[in-house]
Amino acid sequence: MFQFIIKKLMLVIPTFIGITLLTFTLIRLIPGDPIEVMAGERGVSPERHAALRAELGLDQPLLVQYFDYVKNIASGDLGRSLITKTPVTEEFLTLFPATVELASCAALFAILVGLPCGIIAAVKRGSVFDHSVMTFSLTGYSMPIFWWALLLMLVFSVNLGITPVSGRLDVTYWIDEVTGFMLIDTLLSGEEGAFASALHHLVLPSIVLGTIPMAVIARMTRSSMLEVLGEDYIRTARSKGMAPMRVIVVHALRNALIPVITVIGLQVGILLSGAILTETIFAWPGIGKWLIESIGRRDYPVVQGGILIVATIIIVVNLLVDIMYGVVNPRIRHSK
């Protein structure tokens, strides 16, 4: 197991180098001069243009720019945003808690709904419930996020007035930012009703963001469970007179979970890398929106730094998933 982790970690180094090279090249392959984009219709004089290029280090040969970039990463410096002039790491750290908070709630929603639905659909195969779950999950999977978000918003926020339209907290609460996690900060503030408001604001975005992962988890759990339920040892367990619940939970589910964990891991990785549409629609101050806006503005340091951090998160999550395999599946745990 230990060797397995070391081997995985070794693979991370070339992946990192590949990511730095890819982000650095790809953003520069997109035509468009960041200075022209910044200046807009107003434009800048050729002298000012040249001076700005020199200030931003864009007048250097690409290879020199790349090595400077890698050197800075090695010393923990991801550079400053060309637009706001703030360090990339600082901007990331301000926005990441919001993404984590939303991703965690969305993942929780997806697992808590998707997993039981998948299990029940498999056990009651062919029933009305099974068909309903399958139809619902297919719809959830193929639904355009922005449409789904606006629909829920119109029904629950505008027409019924049950949930807030967007944001993280009601504007009447003035909470100091301590951790960046609104649920924690509202608790720390001690302001009455603030925590409930923060929770309230999480409901719709979590459902919207969690819908696709929920559909994926439900479908994967169902098919994996069906496969396991057809195995000989399940029949043996049943013929031994074991309680049906025990057969499903202890014997079938544990084995069926391996591919489901892979899927959950992948989904969590995606969720943590920022949900562009959900964040934009619900005015959620996360990293997805930040990265997309930076690409539009040709803010090279933010795009490069941001993608590098997001890639790191995905790598770490995948590593954790691999370790989880070992916990769930003894064959992996005991293999050399």
Place this chain on the structure above:
Amino acid sequence: MKKGLAKLSIALVASAIAMSAQAKTQTFVFCSEGSPEGFNPSLYTAGTTFDASSKTIFNRLVEFEVGTTNVVPGLAESWDVSEDGLEYTFHLRKGVKFHTQKKGFKPSRDFNADDVLFTFERQDDPEHPYHKVSGGSYEYYSGMGMNELVKDIVKVDDYTVKFVLSKPEAPFIANMAMDFASVFSAEQADAMLAAGTPEKLDLDPVGTGPFQKVQYQKDSIIRYVGNANYWQGAPAIDRLVFSITPDASVRYAKLKAGECHVMPYPNPADVEQMQKDADINLLSQEGLNVGYLAFNTQKAPFDNVKVRQALSLAVNKQAIIDAVFQGSGKIAKNPIPPTMWSYNEKTVDYAYDPVKAKALLAEAGITDLKTNIWAMPVQRPYNPNARRMAEVIQADWAKVGVTAEIVSYEWGEYLKRSKQGEHDTVLLGWTGDNGDPDNFLSVLLGCDAVGGGNRAMWCHQPFNDVIMKAKQISAQAERAPLYEEAQLIFKEQAPWITIAHSVAYKPIRKEVQGFKVDPLGGHHFYGVSLK
């Protein structure tokens, strides 16, 4: 028993006081469209940044009267201009207080001439200790030509400052009302420099404006409190909140749900529904902008005025307004918008007449003309859908025998290439900065702007002479006839097809009082209250 009753009554009175205090606290929510780039308006160019900084936190020596482009006294009570137009002396207002931060800077003195000197010297002097702080690019200061224009800034006394110019330039006073001229506290700057954190001045500045910034969470929220010591009187709003909401549909949903009081930039498609909404007042004003198609007058056959006139006659502008603007635009006949002084009502536009256009093209000896129309890849108030606009023009020109190919590039590339004159015809536009006609006519059509803002690459001496003359006269009454004449020359020469001025809609909640639409595009909350 008596003690208990007394306690109960005290508690009741206390809670009643607390409740009435709470009821009196007015929280005003503006659903802004994005995060500001920062809080120093001299470093940036976006309207979003100006709303969050210069319109709330700061004042300038002179201000634009809200709702107009008239320049009125601000931190300067009055100003004199020398006879040769080279010296502007500002007499500063006394007793103006800077904000006091709860945790942070606490000013020890009122606003004075040192603050004015700091504000402008920082932008002007490359050797100034603050010049390079926070990236040190002052795009508006240099873009408006202030580096060359301002020769010297002299502190006459604590409450008098003199600006010495290198040449007479009438728009100078309007420039001084622009966002980049927002006055900072020199005392705060010194304190930050001494603490070794000069960049904090740009992140958390104090100003003299109606609202004081309290908290900012990127992409989420900006909180301000009303400045009780504001020199024009405390604002009616106690708390001002910018709830950052990038999606226009969501802003509308929040407005409907009462989660915000004012929203900028509605979707044109939502305007009709907003008009019917009983909870919403839909304010509107023609924007200070113009959308146009510029002919490259240095390329044949567009160097021929007859060809330009013919192609102007061939375009059905009303069809463009209907198809592209969906009611949020008006036909433009002059290169400056109708809300601007000196707008020439007498200009006669090229009425849609394909037959006459064909005849004029034949007269110019043009047959089977093949050309291109550049269409911007981005949405702008003066052109919400350039591709669609280009298609309408393409179809109109086809009717007079002109084949046009539509070309588009990534935005930065588009601006760069069109500046270099690679196009035959190009769609672009402009939003005014300071309400002065020179800011349109000189920046977009002057001879000096060829290779820069002048996408028509048009240098017509009679036109240029008139606008240059107007620039050097201080009195507006004398300048106006010159600009009116310039507009007639422009129309006759047709370097552009003037297409549209947008109409800016501002949906506000019914309970909002005193909100005025700014023709310069900003959002002001001083003087605004809730019913």
